[in-house]
Amino acid sequence: MTETLFEKIWNSHVVVERENEPSLIYIDRHLIHEVTSPQAFDGLRVNNRKVRRPDLTVATIDHNVPTTDRSLPMIDETSSTQIKTLEKNCKDFGIKLFGINDPNQGIVHVIGPQLGITLPGSTIVCGDSHTSTQGAFGAFAFGIGTSEVEHTLATQTLWLEKPKTFEILATGKRKNSFAVTSKDIILSIIKQIGTDGGTGHVLEYRGDAISDLSMEQRMTICNMSIEAGSRAGLIAPDEKTYDYLNNREYTPKNYDELVDEWKNNLMSDPNSKFDKSFTIDVEQIEPQVSWGTNPAMVSDVTGKIPTPEDFGQNNEIQIESAKKALSYMDLKPDTAIVEIPIDRVFIGSCTNARLEDLKDAAEIVKGKTVNSDVNAMVVPGSQMVKLEAEKLGLDKIFKDANFEWRESGCSMCLGMNPDILKPGERCASTSNRNFEGRQGSGGRTHLVSPVMAAASAIAGHFVDVREWC
Amino acid sequence: MKPFSKINSIITPFDKANVDTDQIIPKQFLKLITKSGFGKFLFYDWRFNHDGKEKDDFILNDLHYQNSQILVTNENFGCGSSREHAVWALKDFGFDVIISPSFADIFYSNCFKNGVLPIILDIENIKKLLKFKDKIELDLQSQTINFGSESINFQIDSHRKTRLLEGLDDIDLTLKEDEKIENFEKNSSRISIFE
Numbered sequence: 001m002t003e004t005l006f007e008k009i010w011n012s013h014v015v016v017e018r019e020n021e022p023s024l025i026y027i028d029r030h031l032i033h034e035v036t037s038p039q040a041f042d043g044l045r046v047n048n049r050k051v052r053r054p055d056l057t058v059a060t061i062d063h064n065v066p067t068t069d070r071s072l073p074m075i076d077e078t079s080s081t082q083i084k085t086l087e088k089n090c091k092d093f094g095i096k097l098f099g100i101n102d103p104n105q106g107i108v109h110v111i112g113p114q115l116g117i118t119l120p121g122s123t124i125v126c127g128d129s130h131t132s133t134q135g136a137f138g139a140f141a142f143g144i145g146t147s148e149v150e151h152t153l154a155t156q157t158l159w160l161e162k163p164k165t166f167e168i169l170a171t172g173k174r175k176n177s178f179a180v181t182s183k184d185i186i187l188s189i190i191k192q193i194g195t196d197g198g199t200g201h202v203l204e205y206r207g208d209a210i211s212d213l214s215m216e217q218r219m220t221i222c223n224m225s226i227e228a229g230s231r232a233g234l235i236a237p238d239e240k241t242y243d244y245l246n247n248r249e250y251t252p253k254n255y256d257e258l259v260d261e262w263k264n265n266l267m268s269d270p271n272s273k274f275d276k277s278f279t280i281d282v283e284q285i286e287p288q289v290s291w292g293t294n295p296a297m298v299s300d301v302t303g304k305i306p307t308p309e310d311f312g313q314n315n316e317i318q319i320e321s322a323k324k325a326l327s328y329m330d331l332k333p334d335t336a337i338v339e340i341p342i343d344r345v346f347i348g349s350c351t352n353a354r355l356e357d358l359k360d361a362a363e364i365v366k367g368k369t370v371n372s373d374v375n376a377m378v379v380p381g382s383q384m385v386k387l388e389a390e391k392l393g394l395d396k397i398f399k400d401a402n403f404e405w406r407e408s409g410c411s412m413c414l415g416m417n418p419d420i421l422k423p424g425e426r427c428a429s430t431s432n433r434n435f436e437g438r439q440g441s442g443g444r445t446h447l448v449s450p451v452m453a454a455a456s457a458i459a460g461h462f463v464d465v466r467e468w469c
Numbered sequence: 470m471k472p473f474s475k476i477n478s479i480i481t482p483f484d485k486a487n488v489d490t491d492q493i494i495p496k497q498f499l500k501l502i503t504k505s506g507f508g509k510f511l512f513y514d515w516r517f518n519h520d521g522k523e524k525d526d527f528i529l530n531d532l533h534y535q536n537s538q539i540l541v542t543n544e545n546f547g548c549g550s551s552r553e554h555a556v557w558a559l560k561d562f563g564f565d566v567i568i569s570p571s572f573a574d575i576f577y578s579n580c581f582k583n584g585v586l587p588i589i590l591d592i593e594n595i596k597k598l599l600k601f602k603d604k605i606e607l608d609l610q611s612q613t614i615n616f617g618s619e620s621i622n623f624q625i626d627s628h629r630k631t632r633l634l635e636g637l638d639d640i641d642l643t644l645k646e647d648e649k650i651e652n653f654e655k656n657s658s659r660i661s662i663f664e
Contacts, residue, residue, distance in 0.1 A: 015653045016646050021628055024646060028659055036552065038502035049640070055661040064500070078500035085502050096663065117662055129551040129575060143575055145553035146504075147582035147639070155643045157650055161626070163574075195487055196545040199574055229548065231574045252660050294487050294548075317486040317543055414550075416496045423519070433549060435491040437514045 002269035004165050005236050006202045009140045009266075013123050015157055022159040028122035029139075030152050031108045032059035032095065034086040035416070036127030040150035041089040051093045052156045058117060059090050060098040062107045063416045067379050067406035070100060079417065093153075104249070106382020106408045109133035109350040113219065114384055116248025120237040120262045125152055130350045130432065132225040135234035136218035137241055138266045140202070142232040163231065164275035166201035170209035172283035178360065179466040180285055182217035183352060183430070183449035185209070186224045187288040191298040193278055198230030201276060204268060205235050209282040215244040216356040223351045224432050227295040236267045289337050289462055290434045290447040292325035297434070299337055301452070301464045307333040328436055329444050330424075338462050341373070342446070344427040345457040346439070347403075348379030349413035352430035352450050355385050361454035362394045364468060370402040371460030377404040379411040379419070403457070415440045428456045470584050472636035476565060476607040478538040481528060482599040485542060489549035490576065494558045507554055508561030529562075539566045539607065541598045547576025556583045566607060570595055581629050582639065588614075588623045609634060 003011070016024035030053075037059070044051070051057060064079035066072075074080040083100065090097040098104040104111055109130050112118040120138040125131060129143035148158055168189060174180040190197075203225050210218065218235050225233025242259045245251055252258060286300040292311075299305070308326065310333075312319030326333070331340070347353065347361050358380060370376045378398050380386035386408055389395060395405045412419040413431035415438070421427055423442025430453050434445040448456065455465040498510040516527050523530040540559070546569040547555060556579045559567065567580065568588045580587040586609060590598070598605070598616065605616040609630060614621050632639070643650075 012657075015649050022626070024643065024649070026650070026653055026659070029662070035499050039504045039553075042503070043640075047640070053659070055663055056659060058662060076500075082500050082502060119660065122660075127551060129549065143551040145551055145556075145575060145579035145582065147553060147579065151640055151643065154640050155647075155650065157643060157646075159639065159643070195548055196571060196573070199545070199571065226549075229545070229573060250662050253664055258660075294489070321486055414491075414496050416499065433489075433491065435489045435549060437495055438491050441495070441514055441519070 002272040004268040004272045004274060005138060005204055005234060005266060006140060006165050009121055009123065010162060012121070022161045024157050025123060025160050027125050027152050027156055027158060028056060028119070029112070029117060029124040030057045031112055031124070031126035031131070032057065032149070033063055033108050033126070033128060034061050034082045035063045036146050037089065037149055038082065038085045039146050040153060041093065043150040044093070044153060049154045051095060051153045054094040056156060057153070058096045058098065059086060060105055060108050060111055061086060061100050063410045063414070065100055065407070065409040066417050067409050067411050067419060070407055076418070103383050103387070106384065107350045107353070107410055109223065110354060110381035110385065113137060113215070113244070114248065114382060116245050116251035119245070119252070120241060121266050125158065129226045130223055132230070132232050133219050133223040133350055135222040135225065135232050136215060137245070138234055138237035140232055140234065143226065164201045166198055166203045166230065167274035167277040168203050168205045169277065169279040170205060170207040170282055171279060172209055172281040173212070174209070174282050174285065176466050176469070178469050179451060180287060181449040181451065182213050182220045184285050184288045185280070185282055186221045187290065187295065187298045187447065188285050189278070189280055190224065190228045190295050192280070193228055195227060195294050195296045196229040198225065198228040201230055203228065203230045203233035204274070205233060206268070210235055211238060214356060215240055216354045219354065220351055224295065227432055237262060287449065287452050287465055289452065291329060291331060291337070292322065293328055293434055293436050294325070295432070295434060295447060297322065297325055298447070301337050301462060303337055305331050305333050305335045305337070338464060341426070341461045342428045342456055343374060343425045344421060345374060345376035345453050346379070346412040346427055346429040346431065347377070347450055347453050348381070348411050349431035350381065350410070351432045353379060353381030353385065355388050357430065357450040358385070358389050358394050359392070361450040362397045364451050364454040364465065365401045365403065365458065366397050368401055368458045370457045373460050374457050376402070376457040377406055377412070377419070379406045380408045382408045412439050414438060428453045428462065470636040470638065473565070473584055473586060473609055473633040476538050477604055478536070479534065479604050480539045480541050480598055480601060481534045481537040483528060483540050483542040484599055487545045487548055488542060490547055490552050490555040491549055493547070493555035494552065499552060499554055504557050505561065507558035508563070511558040511562045536563070538563060539568065539605065540564045541568045541595060543595065544570045546572050548573040551575045553579045553582070556580050556585055560585050568595065568598060581633060584633065584636065586633060588625070590621070590623060594621055
């Protein structure tokens with residue numbers, strides 16, 4: 001019988017399976033951060049339980065951390081309490097923590113792969129929906145709630161109903177592979193299948209247009225699977241995957257043996273059946289800009305803001321959503337995307353703050369200056385990304401152009417730290433969610449790629465970055 | 470967890486689609502380290518003006534609905550962030566049941582862990598319920614909703630149902646399978662991060 005990659009991973013992690021019941025699935029990697037874990041550790045304490053496998057668990061601090069000078073005391077007491085709570089919990093329960101001053105600190109989904117903790121064929125969880133990022137390595141990686149964090153800590157397993165499978169086949173070749181990025185591919189996919197198109201399914205991204213991408217670009221795609229409603233998205237590992245993970249700090253010692261094993265197993269069998277399938281030709285894809293308040297409300301950069309009726313296509317609920325979105329975003333139908341002025345630019349987040357993202361953005365910025373009406377910042381995804389970028393002199397390029405160059409963390413993607421939009425401010429952001437108030441109450445988010453964000457920072461409004469390179 | 474009992478309550482009609490967890494509980498309230506006290510922050514940006522005063526036209530501020538235990542809403546409720554704080558806020562505010570044509574996966578799963586029953590109904594029944602003004606009777610045991618002269622059945626996974634009805638703790642149940650977990654680890658040793 002043929003099996004998809006997801007089914008192979010699932011089947012090799014079943015601990016208990018009974019007919020018509022959820023299965024008990026073993027978890028190979030559990031990543032923890034400060035926001036969704038305190039109540040889980042409390043639950044363990046109340047019930048006098050231990051962490052079953054501290055050796056499969058690591059923690060970092062990313063959501064709350066200030067991205068300014070970390071030698072200074074934190075101003076926000078509640079953030080500080082949450083961080084101290086995680087430090088204490090890790091100490092009490094014997095969990096390795098990459099703390100605020102650790103060179104390995106960073107956004108949890110960035111450091112997993114970069115440290116070689118993420119492994120092909122494994123099951124990976126974290127109390128964070130963007131855990132799907134790590135599916136780029138051919139892992140079943142998904143976000144969980146705090147109760148499931150507690151359950152994983154106590155048992156190293158989770159009860160799960162087996163998700164269905166959804167093939168996303170990406171064909172063709174991007175016309176300008178520098179200006180049209182993997183961010184544009186995933187935004188185009190979400191635009192077409194919708195924010196709940198993948199609900200109940202695991203996405204497998206396949207096809208030449210996916211193989212063509214670097215590992216960092218693949219992570220951007222898998223990252224936003226959750227924005228299509230899928231708890232997890234994955235890509236079969238190949239030579240690029242194995243090269244990326246080789247010789248990382250926590251790469252397993254018997255790595256070569258493991259790779260041989262993975263090469264024989266970790267792919268969907270020819271002719272394997274998916275429950276759903278969707279094909280996209282990447283040759284047709286332009287740089288994308290979101291205009292609304294969910295990640296399916298997206299336009300080509302050469303397009304215009306749609307009327308709610310055009311967007312909704314006879315669906316009353318969608319028409320109503322689009323009206324509300326346009327009102328919140330203060331945009332009028334038929335406005336050209338490139339005519340929309342911006343106040344802020346945020347290059348960061350688990351979606352687009354890895355080294356390649358910063359390199360590409362710097363390429364656009366080099367020798368230019370941020371528009372005087374725009375405030376722009378770069379927040380590297382991890383301290384290691386920051387260090388590598390600085391070795392390449394990227395910090396200097398950004399600073400010379402009047403970008404702020406910050407310490408790593410989740411930052412303005414969700415604004416739990418002081419990096420937030422003011423009410424009414426309009427931001428070109430490389431993050432993943434354009435929900436109302438996501439980047440600050442009353443703030444207006446437009447999702448774009450790093451090169452689009454960089455070019456827009458210089459111009460002061462959205463531009464078609466293909467004209468710049 | 471408290472066992473889930475029959476519910477007799479009016480509905481709070483909340484006719485919105487794609488309600489994300491950032492709206493249900495905005496990020497500034499995720500810094501608490503307990504599970505309680507989130508209800509006052511539920512839908513914060515929709516419920517309150519910038520000066521902290523209640524918005525008159527927001528349904529949850531209407532005293533008529535203050536004892537309602539049932540929220541009826543539209544498709545893809547709870548999308549976005551995995552934050553369980555969203556369920557804690559709904560429960561703390563007083564909602565024990567959420568009825569929608571569809572839910573986001575993580576939110577749906579989080580509900581059951583906190584004694585909140587998410588019910589999926591087709592859009593026609595949702596429309597009827599959104600208009601229904603009197604109290605409705607909801608019985609999880611028989612999986613029925615009675616309103617006026619009508620009665621509808623809803624589907625729910627039998628194990629989740631049992632856990633809700635009996636208020637069972639998931640971890641206790643799993644620890645009964647401990648031998649199987651140990652065997653699994655013995656038969657296929659997992660790769661330690663720190664070997």
